[in-house]
Amino acid sequence: MKKLTMASLALCVAALTAGCSSSDDEEELVLPEINNQFEANIVWQEGVGDGVEHYFSRLSPVSYQNTVFAAAREGVVTAFDTETGKEKWRVDVRENTNFWPWEDSDSAKLSGGITQAFGKLYIGSEHGQVFALDRETGEVVWRKSVPGEALSAPSAGDGLLYVNLGSGKLVALHPDTGEERWHYEQEVPALTLRGLSSPTSANGGVLVGEESGKLTALIAENGFTAWSTDVAIAKGASEFERLVDVDTKPVVSGAYVYSIAYNGKLVAIDVRSGNVVWDREYSSYRDLSLDLDVIYLVDSDGVLYALDKNSGIERWTQPALRGWYLTAPTVAGDYVVVGDQEGNLHWLDKNSGELVSRTEFDDSGFYIEPIVVDGKVFVYTRDGELSAVQIPQ
Numbered sequence: 001m002k003k004l005t006m007a008s009l010a011l012c013v014a015a016l017t018a019g020c021s022s023s024d025d026e027e028e029l030v031l032p033e034i035n036n037q038f039e040a041n042i043v044w045q046e047g048v049g050d051g052v053e054h055y056f057s058r059l060s061p062v063s064y065q066n067t068v069f070a071a072a073r074e075g076v077v078t079a080f081d082t083e084t085g086k087e088k089w090r091v092d093v094r095e096n097t098n099f100w101p102w103e104d105s106d107s108a109k110l111s112g113g114i115t116q117a118f119g120k121l122y123i124g125s126e127h128g129q130v131f132a133l134d135r136e137t138g139e140v141v142w143r144k145s146v147p148g149e150a151l152s153a154p155s156a157g158d159g160l161l162y163v164n165l166g167s168g169k170l171v172a173l174h175p176d177t178g179e180e181r182w183h184y185e186q187e188v189p190a191l192t193l194r195g196l197s198s199p200t201s202a203n204g205g206v207l208v209g210e211e212s213g214k215l216t217a218l219i220a221e222n223g224f225t226a227w228s229t230d231v232a233i234a235k236g237a238s239e240f241e242r243l244v245d246v247d248t249k250p251v252v253s254g255a256y257v258y259s260i261a262y263n264g265k266l267v268a269i270d271v272r273s274g275n276v277v278w279d280r281e282y283s284s285y286r287d288l289s290l291d292l293d294v295i296y297l298v299d300s301d302g303v304l305y306a307l308d309k310n311s312g313i314e315r316w317t318q319p320a321l322r323g324w325y326l327t328a329p330t331v332a333g334d335y336v337v338v339g340d341q342e343g344n345l346h347w348l349d350k351n352s353g354e355l356v357s358r359t360e361f362d363d364s365g366f367y368i369e370p371i372v373v374d375g376k377v378f379v380y381t382r383d384g385e386l387s388a389v390q391i392p393q
Contacts (some may be wrong), residue, residue: 128149151196209248298338376390
């Protein structure tokens with residue numbers, strides 16, 4: 001099985017959709033000029049190890065009450081006070097073992113997480129390890145070897161922890177011990193994107209996107225398949241054209257679950273039956289954002305859309321950031337916020353899609369979407385700079 005990294009994908013997509021070439025007269029991407037309607041207030045900034053550097057990663061900060069947790073690829077996990085940025089604890093998961101059976105033993109290669117549940121933090125790694133840390137102290141409660149890379153955040157629900165793996169398996173673990181309760185095996189095509197869908201736990205089931213283009217619902221108790229529905233169907237002559245990964249986290253709202261595939265569609269599916277309610281032609285590998293009755297998405301080219309969640313009808317489109325390798329969108333008050341590969345944070349009016357402000361951060365760039373906690377947006381750069389930004393009123 002061959003994995004195509006997101007960086008490689010971005011280059012391929014740029015070449016195919018923007019007409020890029022290696023000629024001397026190739027035009028450099030330029031950000032659109034805007035008149036900032038406000039200047040973002042950065043409340044605090046702190047460093048978290050070496051971040052993720054240039055590697056593919058889905059390591060996202062997570063919050064609980066007045067604490068935000070962030071991790072670096074090499075193994076550092078840190079807890080900060082959300083108001084002041086004061087460090088509450090810092091641990092290195094590499095310090096808790098005397099032997100690492102890997103050639104590259106200087107990095108834990110954390111990649112999937114962070115998930116907080118059951119009083120713990122859960123993080124997966126490219127080494128095929130899942131770590132459970134005590135949420136209050138950072139102490140490693142258990143570590144579990146799993147049969148594949150854990151590249152996406154685990155999901156918790158119905159008394160279990162669900163981890164989707166690069167080998168095509170989804171495993172259900174006991175949250176207190178890491179003991180495997182059941183596993184589900186997926187079909188994995190010869191060529192896939194380097195990324196995996198984070199599972200979603202809902203209504204006694206587990207929803208997960210597959211690299212074969214399907215969205216599948218499993219029964220939480222035993223892992224049996226309730227239904228499996230196509231979000232994308234492989235078409236075309238080349239392996240690249242036939243990429244149909246559903247790498248996004250399913251979003252459940254009411255009776256529907258929403259999902260999107262690369263080279264596929266955005267679909268609304270009935271959670272109980274697996275029947276498609278509506279579908280629209282969009283392609284993406286970034287997570288969706290849902291706010292009230294609106295879906296916000298960034299497509300594979302970097303175009304932003306707002307759509308009605310009940311019909312899929314577009315409310316607005318913003319193409320000005322095409323080609324800037326954007327993060328997934330995050331709703332923050334009256335705004336939609338996205339980061340780009342150069343470390344710019346873009347603020348858009350969520351009702352119109354108008355670009356209203358831009359803030360420059362660490363030029364190592366953003367790789368994961370912002371999160372919102374207590375009236376602040378938290379952004380995390382590749383070099384490990386975690387920033388708390390006040391949401392304008």
